Amino acid sequence: MKTNVDCIPCFTRHALEAARTVGLDEARTVLLMNDVLKMLQSLNWSEPPPVMARDIHRLIKKRIENPDPFEQHKRQSTKDALKHLPKIRDCVAKSDNPFATAVRFAIAGNAIDLGAKTAHEINISHIFQTALDTPVDESAIGHLEQRVQNAQRILFLADNAGEIVFDIPLLDLIGKQKLTVAVRGDAVINDATMDDAERAGIKGQFNTVSNGSDTPGTWLSDCSIDFKRIFKHSDLIIAKGQGNYETLNDASQNIFFLFKAKCKVICADAGVPLNSFAIILSEIAKSQIT
């Protein structure tokens, strides 16, 4: 999907949060913000928001001389989420429908998104409750479960650090034999990289690959040849988070997008209400419903 001028406030907020997080002094923060404002005037609005975010975050990382400004936040979210993991696993195991409950937790975890929210708006304890309380499209979950059972090669496109811990019960249910988990190739916002997957215990348990890109989404022209091969040969793709939806919503592939709808731009495109748990099927995924 195309970027919208409504994304501008978030792009400027990202730059500020990065500067504040690493303790950049005021004079350099003003210079950074001026550079970001300049860049926003010259970006290509026909590309998806994560592609513009990639360019803005490259500028931010260069100006603040830090390749991973949100590293501490990512470590802390992972730590906090891991504390909840036994309770989440227990909840999934005791549920009447473990697959649906695991999907609920995976979507709820997508609240840990510094692309759409400020750090102080993210409350991991609250996420646990929303997982159980928020309405969700049960029939779409049923389709996904059936597709998971029938698929041979499933690609799971992970989203953010901390969030990926909430994905673990779903990954467990899919099973390691037919599953590949993909993370970002380089740090951008709080998106999960291989280091974050390792801290979450995912790398040791599942076949985990880097997509080779620093875009906070899955922008294929940016991704490595190896990743593109896996992508092409997967018969089911589960794509977590807004960034993956924004970059892949037009892809000719069998994709189930799972995310929490956190901004009006996404809501308008996907036709879902704000703060809802979204399960969106790509055109091909829709056409396969019997």
Place this chain on the structure above:
Amino acid sequence: MKTNVDCIPCFTRHALEAARTVGLDEARTVLLMNDVLKMLQSLNWSEPPPVMARDIHRLIKKRIENPDPFEQHKRQSTKDALKHLPKIRDCVAKSDNPFATAVRFAIAGNAIDLGAKTAHEINISHIFQTALDTPVDESAIGHLEQRVQNAQRILFLADNAGEIVFDIPLLDLIGKQKLTVAVRGDAVINDATMDDAERAGIKGQFNTVSNGSDTPGTWLSDCSIDFKRIFKHSDLIIAKGQGNYETLNDASQNIFFLFKAKCKVICADAGVPLNSFAIILSEIAKSQIT
């Protein structure tokens, strides 16, 4: 207080909200946003945020060819707030401490602020509850009550449309004899003008004056000579909202600032927590505490 680069996301959001509210087409919205981004690079960061907001909103109003983009929002907030007024009055009358309860409602009403929040984040029914639940500095309210009793000429600097309805029980307790209510001289964001004061029933009941300015605060160099005379000769000023705090926090006058702290920039400057009910005394007001 000086503007901070942290204000940039809000400034860009104002422009977008104005454009979306009046239904500006996409091409003209992109042009508007580019103009706003350009202006943000050339603003004088040593002035308070409302002075920068004034310039940005002048640009917005010119580009979208509408002198009051948020007029409908202001009318609706006034209407909605007026529905709650009998309940608020009743609550104040039955309270153990009517003055303190009236101050609580006045501060709670400051949530109706499109400068700090988006329209969909404002919920007037919720405001009623926060008025009663949110902790507040009771001793500061005691000082204010005493000062109100002793003062001869009280100036009440109103803030936003809708919010001013929540001020009415406090204005009633102060009494019309020694009170002047000031509103903005021209429309900016959802700040209350004379038209809004009329719709709220304030203009008919209290001596109400325009400050002669289109700054979303009280920037004296912008205000009319008449207003400045009233300001100078008031022995107590009650200033509502963040904008009035931002423009007057250094003024040499006896001022009680009442606002809901809605953004981190204000919180850092005033030393109050986010979402708290703030009662801040100017240096002169502090020095008069016996």
